[in-house]
Amino acid sequence: MDIKQSLTTVIHEHVSEHLTLKEVAKLIEKPKSENHGDYSFPCFILAKKMRQSPQGIASDITKKIEDPLIEQVEAVGPYVNIFLDKSVVSTNVLKTILKEGSNYGQSQIGQGEKIVLDFSSPNIAKPFSMGHLRSTVIGQSLANIVEKVGFQSVKINYLGDWGTQFGKLIYAYKLWGDENKVRQNPIKELLELYVKFHKEAEANPQLEDEGRNWFKKLEDGDEEAHQLWDWFRDESLKEFKKIYDLLGVDFDSYNGEAFYNDKMANTINQLKERELLVESDGAEVVSLDEFDLPPSLIKKRDGATLYATRDLTAAIYRQNQYQFKQAIYVVGHEQSLHFKQLFLVLQKMGFTWAQNMHHVPFGFILKDGKKMSTRKGKVVLLDQVIQEAIELAKENIDDKNPSLENKEKVAEMVGVGAIIFHDLKNDRLNNVEFSLEDMLRFEGHTGPYVQYTHARAQSILSKYAAEPKVNDGVNDDESWPVVKRLHQFPEVILKSYIEYEPSVIAKYLIDLSQAFNKYYGKVKILHDDRQLDDRLALVESTGIVIKDGLRLLGISAPENM
Numbered sequence: 001m002d003i004k005q006s007l008t009t010v011i012h013e014h015v016s017e018h019l020t021l022k023e024v025a026k027l028i029e030k031p032k033s034e035n036h037g038d039y040s041f042p043c044f045i046l047a048k049k050m051r052q053s054p055q056g057i058a059s060d061i062t063k064k065i066e067d068p069l070i071e072q073v074e075a076v077g078p079y080v081n082i083f084l085d086k087s088v089v090s091t092n093v094l095k096t097i098l099k100e101g102s103n104y105g106q107s108q109i110g111q112g113e114k115i116v117l118d119f120s121s122p123n124i125a126k127p128f129s130m131g132h133l134r135s136t137v138i139g140q141s142l143a144n145i146v147e148k149v150g151f152q153s154v155k156i157n158y159l160g161d162w163g164t165q166f167g168k169l170i171y172a173y174k175l176w177g178d179e180n181k182v183r184q185n186p187i188k189e190l191l192e193l194y195v196k197f198h199k200e201a202e203a204n205p206q207l208e209d210e211g212r213n214w215f216k217k218l219e220d221g222d223e224e225a226h227q228l229w230d231w232f233r234d235e236s237l238k239e240f241k242k243i244y245d246l247l248g249v250d251f252d253s254y255n256g257e258a259f260y261n262d263k264m265a266n267t268i269n270q271l272k273e274r275e276l277l278v279e280s281d282g283a284e285v286v287s288l289d290e291f292d293l294p295p296s297l298i299k300k301r302d303g304a305t306l307y308a309t310r311d312l313t314a315a316i317y318r319q320n321q322y323q324f325k326q327a328i329y330v331v332g333h334e335q336s337l338h339f340k341q342l343f344l345v346l347q348k349m350g351f352t353w354a355q356n357m358h359h360v361p362f363g364f365i366l367k368d369g370k371k372m373s374t375r376k377g378k379v380v381l382l383d384q385v386i387q388e389a390i391e392l393a394k395e396n397i398d399d400k401n402p403s404l405e406n407k408e409k410v411a412e413m414v415g416v417g418a419i420i421f422h423d424l425k426n427d428r429l430n431n432v433e434f435s436l437e438d439m440l441r442f443e444g445h446t447g448p449y450v451q452y453t454h455a456r457a458q459s460i461l462s463k464y465a466a467e468p469k470v471n472d473g474v475n476d477d478e479s480w481p482v483v484k485r486l487h488q489f490p491e492v493i494l495k496s497y498i499e500y501e502p503s504v505i506a507k508y509l510i511d512l513s514q515a516f517n518k519y520y521g522k523v524k525i526l527h528d529d530r531q532l533d534d535r536l537a538l539v540e541s542t543g544i545v546i547k548d549g550l551r552l553l554g555i556s557a558p559e560n561m
């Protein structure tokens with residue numbers, strides 16, 4: 001049983017006339033200083049409601065709390081400070097972790113239902129941007145997290161592979177393209193053709209018409225147009241897969257925008273049947289006036305469909321295909337309006353499941369305070385950035401641990417882990433300043449620091465042959481901060497799921513690592529006394545939790561580094 005839960009219940013019993021269970025849970029704090037206990041309950045709000053002094057209420061509640069996990073309760077002014085029983089809690093938690101291993105913290109909240117995650121979703125024939133990197137890393141982690149709480153994840157890479165721009169690209173290729181060059185360096189070449197097209201079109205608007213024409217051909221299934229498009233798509237996907245391999249990310253589906261080309265007519269019919277389509281300047285739109293939002297544009301004047309039409313169609317298709325319980329879109333915050341509109345149009349169509357669709361937005365990646373841009377042919381090649389991180393990690397390892405085996409493999413885990421951790425450690429809506437040097441440091445709030453802590457735990461364990469086991473638990477002051485945090489892991493996972501926020505786990509891992517390293521600095525772990533087994537159980541448990549926490553973020557944990 002979760003301590004916080006039982007505490008909430010006990011306190012609630014005494015104040016149920018004034019506060020709900022949820023309100024009590026919200027009020028319970030974790031004091032910063034160990035002197036104020038492990039949990040603390042402030043009585044100000046109750047005092048107002050009961051018209052009594054908070055001190056009086058605190059001392060009343062204090063007398064009533066009793067629980068095998070609690071050692072001592074103190075009223076200090078308006079606070080009830082609660083101290084857990086270190087031996088009981090540590091015995092419990094260490095036994096649980098050793099027994100459950102990497103399943104520790106697993107729950108069944110999701111009951112095996114499906115959550116569809118739409119993430120990464122780069123645009124073909126364009127470089128994989130920093131924004132797509134964020135979406136990839138956050139999306140993969142959320143998929144791991146929802147699985148940990150008992151859902152089944154369906155990971156969808158909704159490739160941007162459809163739209164008028166591909167007509168332009170096909171035409172540009174026909175005018176100026178060089179097959180060999182494209183084969184050698186597809187994304188760079190295609191991007192150059194696209195940029196050239198726009199430059200030339202400024203002087204010669206006829207190009208635009210031809211471009212539209214070629215997209216029309218593509219939509220109608222013209223063979224030449226389709227062959228070229230197929231080829232561009234394949235080459236792009238090959239490039240993207242290099243990045244996914246490095247990051248250790250995979251998908252259940254690559255159905256991109258093009259997949260819905262022949263399914264949109266049906267969506268438009270459904271909108272018509274429900275009398276939701278109205279004409280506006282020759283285009284067809286769904287009005288969202290009642291929500292004070294601009295209308296959702298479904299069909300352009302020239303009959304072409306749009307991003308919104310495809311997303312609408314994809315959502316309906318996915319509900320039919322997967323019967324998802326929730327759908328999550330991991331996309332930058334600049335698309336917030338689009339998703340608001342999308343969900344509202346689905347609701348207007350009468351789909352109640354649209355209530356369980358969520359846009360999970362995130363901030364930009366910045367370089368020297370400016371948004372990192374891939375426009376105007378200024379390309380940041382992401383796989384090169386990742387390779388550079390791996391190189392730097394290797395230099396660090398050469399420096400710190402020159403005789404390490406498997407150096408290449410470890411450097412890859414550390415370099416990639418550093419990039420991912422750096423992205424996930426702050427609230428996702430914050431912008432991220434991209435600095436390879438910062439993210440690769442072995443101390444501070446970095447991935448390598450957490451990985452290093454895990455490796456340290458493994459190295460202690462490797463010096464001791466016997467299997468760790470729990471006797472009386474650890475009850476000294478030094479180990480308590482570690483035990484307490486291990487105990488919080490299930491709570492932390494839940495919170496990260498509820499908020500769709502991997503940073504909750506990243507921050508927790510930093511916190512746990514700091515606590516463990518402090519412990520390591522103070523205590524002779526391998527000292528042969530009665531508590532040796534329990535101390536080793538603590539070390540092993542810490543290793544298990546850090547490793548699984550990193551896994552939830554999409555990061556591997558080397559045994560040595």
Ligand code: ARG
Nearest residue numbers: 118121122123158160311331
């Ligand atoms: N390809 C789009 C872009 O790069 C992102 C797609 C996000 N997913 C979606 N279902 N709209 O901006």
